[in-house]
Amino acid sequence: xxxxxxxxxxxxxxxxxxxxxxxxxxxxxxxxxxxxxxxxxxxxxxxxxxxxxxxxxxxxxxxxxxxxxxxxxxxxxxxxxxxxxxxxxxxxxxxxxxxxxxxxxxxxxxxxxxxxxxxxxxxxxxxxxxxxxxxxxxxxxxxxxxxxxxxxxxxxxxxxxxxxxxxxxxxxxxxxxxxxxxxxxxxxxxxxxxxxxxxxxxxxxxxxxxxxxxxxxxxxxxxxxxxxxxxxxxxx
Amino acid sequence: xxxxxxxxxxxxxxxxxxxxxxxxxxxxxxxxxxxxxxxxxxxxxxxxxxxxxxxxxxxxxxxxxxxxxxxxxxxxxxxxxxxxxxxxxxxxxxxxxxxxx
Amino acid sequence: xxxxxxxxxxxxxxxxxxxxxxxxxxxxxxxxxxxxxxxxxxxxxxxxxxxxxxxxxxxxxxxxxxxxxxxxxxxxxxxxxxxxxxxxxxxxxxxxxxxxxxxxxxxxxxxxxxxxxxxxxxxxxxxxxxxxxxxxxxxxxxxxxxxxxxxxxxxxxxxxxxxxxxxxxxxxxxxxxxxxxxxxxxxxxxxxxxxxxxxxxxxxxxxxxxxxxxxxxxxxxxxxxxxxxxxxxxxxxxxxxxxxxxxxxxxxxxxxxxxxxxxxxxxxxxxxxxxxxxxxxxxxxxxxxxxxxxxxxxxxxxxxxxxxxxxxxxxxxxxxxxxxxxxxxxxxxxxxxxxxxxxxxxxxxxxxxxxxxxxxxxxxxxxxxxxxxxxxxxxxxxxxxxxxxxxxxxxxxxxxxxxxxxxxxxxxxxxxxxxxxxxxxxxxxxxxxxxxxxxxxxxxxxxxxxxxxxxxxxxxxxxxxxxxxxxxxxxxxxxxxxxxxxxxxxxxxxxxxxxxxxxxxxxxxxxxxxxxxxxxxxxxxxxxxxxxxxxxxxxxxxxxxxxxxx
Numbered sequence: 001x002x003x004x005x006x007x008x009x010x011x012x013x014x015x016x017x018x019x020x021x022x023x024x025x026x027x028x029x030x031x032x033x034x035x036x037x038x039x040x041x042x043x044x045x046x047x048x049x050x051x052x053x054x055x056x057x058x059x060x061x062x063x064x065x066x067x068x069x070x071x072x073x074x075x076x077x078x079x080x081x082x083x084x085x086x087x088x089x090x091x092x093x094x095x096x097x098x099x100x101x102x103x104x105x106x107x108x109x110x111x112x113x114x115x116x117x118x119x120x121x122x123x124x125x126x127x128x129x130x131x132x133x134x135x136x137x138x139x140x141x142x143x144x145x146x147x148x149x150x151x152x153x154x155x156x157x158x159x160x161x162x163x164x165x166x167x168x169x170x171x172x173x174x175x176x177x178x179x180x181x182x183x184x185x186x187x188x189x190x191x192x193x194x195x196x197x198x199x200x201x202x203x204x205x206x207x208x209x210x211x212x213x214x215x216x217x218x219x220x221x222x223x224x225x226x227x228x229x230x231x232x233x234x235x236x
Numbered sequence: 237x238x239x240x241x242x243x244x245x246x247x248x249x250x251x252x253x254x255x256x257x258x259x260x261x262x263x264x265x266x267x268x269x270x271x272x273x274x275x276x277x278x279x280x281x282x283x284x285x286x287x288x289x290x291x292x293x294x295x296x297x298x299x300x301x302x303x304x305x306x307x308x309x310x311x312x313x314x315x316x317x318x319x320x321x322x323x324x325x326x327x328x329x330x331x332x333x334x335x336x337x
Numbered sequence: 338x339x340x341x342x343x344x345x346x347x348x349x350x351x352x353x354x355x356x357x358x359x360x361x362x363x364x365x366x367x368x369x370x371x372x373x374x375x376x377x378x379x380x381x382x383x384x385x386x387x388x389x390x391x392x393x394x395x396x397x398x399x400x401x402x403x404x405x406x407x408x409x410x411x412x413x414x415x416x417x418x419x420x421x422x423x424x425x426x427x428x429x430x431x432x433x434x435x436x437x438x439x440x441x442x443x444x445x446x447x448x449x450x451x452x453x454x455x456x457x458x459x460x461x462x463x464x465x466x467x468x469x470x471x472x473x474x475x476x477x478x479x480x481x482x483x484x485x486x487x488x489x490x491x492x493x494x495x496x497x498x499x500x501x502x503x504x505x506x507x508x509x510x511x512x513x514x515x516x517x518x519x520x521x522x523x524x525x526x527x528x529x530x531x532x533x534x535x536x537x538x539x540x541x542x543x544x545x546x547x548x549x550x551x552x553x554x555x556x557x558x559x560x561x562x563x564x565x566x567x568x569x570x571x572x573x574x575x576x577x578x579x580x581x582x583x584x585x586x587x588x589x590x591x592x593x594x595x596x597x598x599x600x601x602x603x604x605x606x607x608x609x610x611x612x613x614x615x616x617x618x619x620x621x622x623x624x625x626x627x628x629x630x631x632x633x634x635x636x637x638x639x640x641x642x643x644x645x646x647x648x649x650x651x652x653x654x655x656x657x658x659x660x661x662x663x664x665x666x667x668x669x670x671x672x673x674x675x676x677x678x679x680x681x682x683x684x685x686x687x688x689x690x691x692x693x694x695x696x697x698x699x700x701x702x703x704x705x706x707x708x709x710x711x712x713x714x715x716x717x718x719x720x721x722x723x724x725x726x727x728x729x730x731x732x733x734x735x736x737x738x739x740x741x742x743x744x745x746x747x748x749x750x751x752x753x754x755x756x757x758x759x760x761x762x763x764x765x766x767x768x769x770x771x772x773x774x775x776x777x778x779x780x781x782x783x784x785x786x787x788x789x790x791x792x793x794x795x796x797x798x799x800x801x802x803x804x805x806x807x808x809x810x811x812x813x814x815x816x817x818x819x820x821x822x823x824x825x826x827x828x829x830x831x832x833x834x835x836x837x838x839x840x841x842x843x844x845x846x847x848x849x850x851x852x853x854x855x856x857x858x859x860x861x862x863x864x865x866x867x868x869x870x871x872x873x874x875x876x877x878x879x880x881x882x883x884x885x886x887x
Binding site for chain 1: 263328
């Protein structure tokens with residue numbers, strides 16, 4: 001930034017200090033930030049997409065073993081987590097609306113609520129992981145999945161090796177998602193601090209908007225993870 | 237973004253409506269999963285249709301894709317989904333036809 | 338410049354190079370031009386590393402016996418040659434150096450859309466590079482740059498995890514560069530710079546960026562899976578545990594095939610600029626060239642399994658991918674036709690950049706056509722995993738991409754450094770590169786056709802003469818590469834100062850001083866002319882003035 005510092009002093013006050021010097025107008029800056037975040041989310045879709053592709057192939061190949069493995073994870077907790085994230089997405093848009101309408105207390109409250117929902121999500125996830133750890137369903141040396149019935153074929157047992165693939169994908173997909181949640185919480189902590197300092201106005205709250213985009217994306221990933229992982233052949 | 241200054245309450249109505257719809261969709265997914273549709277292989281497709289509807293609601297209304305003046309953002313979303321679809325479809329072209337030969 | 342006397346030094350005009358001094362001003366810069374130079378130094382360093390491995394490979398292959406290195410070592414040599422050259426040289430090269438420098442200037446902006454993310458890109462690259470260096474120094478990796486499973490996940494005793502993570506980090510550097518370019522090109526064009534007036538260099542980088550954005554995340558997640566499988570013995574790719582090794586290959590090649598278009602498209606953009614300038618003509622079929630760049634980016638994602646024809650995919654899938662691979666050659670051919678048509682009835686000048694451009698067109702065509710041989714299933718059965726494939730991709734990567742990079746470095750060197758390189762030496766170097774390249778790699782087509790497998794450190798004695806020719810060529814090629822490094826460095830101190838536009842080229846970057854000031858343009862440019870308006874430029878120049886420096 002040393003290059004641009006020399007240029008700041010002569011014309012302070014002539015434009016919004018939030019306008020960075022390589023942009024011509026604030027609208028250009030906001031549109032660039034928005035497009036940049038959408039493209040980044042595109043990369044994230046492809047990132048998770050590789051996992052969804054692997055999941056698709058193995059689910060078709062080993063449907064019965066995957067179904068057996070899926071029944072052993074808690075769909076009620078998964079569903080609750082889905083609801084938690086949906087509520088957190090609502091609080092995000094409400095926080096942005098509060099910024100747009102200069103409602104400072106509401107904005108701060110909604111940001112805090114979003115983070116609390118995020119923490120709740122991680123807490124419930126932690127409970128699920130602990131259950132899996134206790135049941136030896138974590139892939140690796142201590143993995144065990146013997147004598148688990150295939151839902152559509154009572155009396156037949158799932159192949160533990162194929163079930164391990166399910167759990168490997170389960171942990172990697174939900175783990176990667178949880179990692180993105182943690183990053184999201186970090187982002188929102190920073191947004192909360194900026195909001196507290198009065199950085200956001202109805203005129204300028206771009207960081208809230210693009211932080212919100214990221215949060216909604218994390219929600220969307222979970223919207224797909226939930227039925228795919230938790231609800232295979234649940235009707236048996 | 238300046239449209240919102242004119243209609244302060246309508247975005248709120250939309251947000252809450254979408255929120256209710258999302259929660260309903262979640263419940264619906266859970267409920268339908270417990271109904272046996274295996275004869276028509278319908279469980280997974282229905283779950284995915286509901287999930288896609290929910291994702292669209294979030295993208296269009298919470299992420300403001302619907303009001304976007306430029307088509308560019310929608311192009312970004314569509315291209316990404318298209319290439320992900322290519323990855324899955326062409327990979328499946330291999331897996332689905334392996335036993336034919 | 339002014340006439341310096343013995344006692345009075347002329348005041349050097351302020352530009353991006355001399356505005357701030359000190360290591361900190363470089364390491365914490367957000368100026369896209371300085372970041373481009375940071376990349377230039379870094380990728381040149383890794384080029385030496387990759388070249389060192391190539392040297393050892395060619396030395397080993399001088400004799401049929403495996404006598405220079407052990408088999409395990411040889412595996413590490415070709416693996417690391419590939420990884421370093423692909424991920425740490427070719428993929429960044431033109432975008433990170435020339436793209437970073439020129440994209441903002443060509444669109445008429447002061448910088449890229451996200452200057453700090455640009456710097457972050459470089460730091461990610463450096464971190465990845467340090468990881469890779471550490472990996473190579475503490476045991477290396479021997480899986481082939483392609484990391485095929487289950488060897489990489491279950492059997493290799495080398496540092497697969499560290500190499501995989503290094504490439505993961507490098508991938509994010511690439512993604513952020515691509516993201517920056519796309520947003521800049523969409524949002525920061527100067528008034529009057531419509532899409533139809535953009536230099537084709539920009540279209541090429543736009544297409545490249547699309548690939549970087551959409552493809553790189555897939556290899557990133559694939560490497561995560563490999564690392565997880567290797568660390569935790571998962572079985573996603575292990576047939577003994579129900580996994581499918583081909584799934585790795587599908588995911589790997591989904592990125593790695595489009596990656597080759599990341600490597601070639603920017604070079605095509607450079608060649609287009611050079612051919613237009615040194616023929617003093619508008620590019621023939623501007624919209625065809627622009628759209629063919631986008632078409633290459635899109636089609637390039639549809640062909641990946643042509644790397645897997647003999648790996649065990651179904652014949653029907655192989656048929657589909659073979660047909661699609663023929664389709665992807667069409668937009669590339671369109672470009673070759675357009676370059677040729679541009680040259681026709683042009684006023685051709687044989688300066689060094691143009692020599693590299695000619696080299697590119699010929700060698701890329703050969704490389705591309707041999708790609709079609711490989712796309713034919715019947716042929717591929719015989720030449721897959723032989724030196725035919727190696728020759729094919731080196732013709733495109735080295736004869737194509739690297740030549741384009743060198744041509745671009747020569748073309749824009751006056752702008753970047755403010756100095757002129759010595760033209761005589763440059764033409765000599767271009768010739769040496771061209772001859773050395775063909776001597777190195779043409780014999781490899783024959784070797785592959787005759788059946789010599791790739792990645793083997795020993796071979797039947799009847800292949801020796803061709804291998805000796807290839808190694809001799811590599812030595813000549815090395816000289817050809819060293820020469821520009823030497824005279825570019827020499828020119829920074831002793832070269833003639835460059836005028837603003839030594840080539841009388843079209844493009845906004847040539848309307849700035851050489852070297853440019855930090856914020857590129859004194860005033861935001863307003864574009865009212867079409868791209869490649871060489872007829873107007875030459876008409877405006879004085880009749881007796883020689884259009885190009887030479």
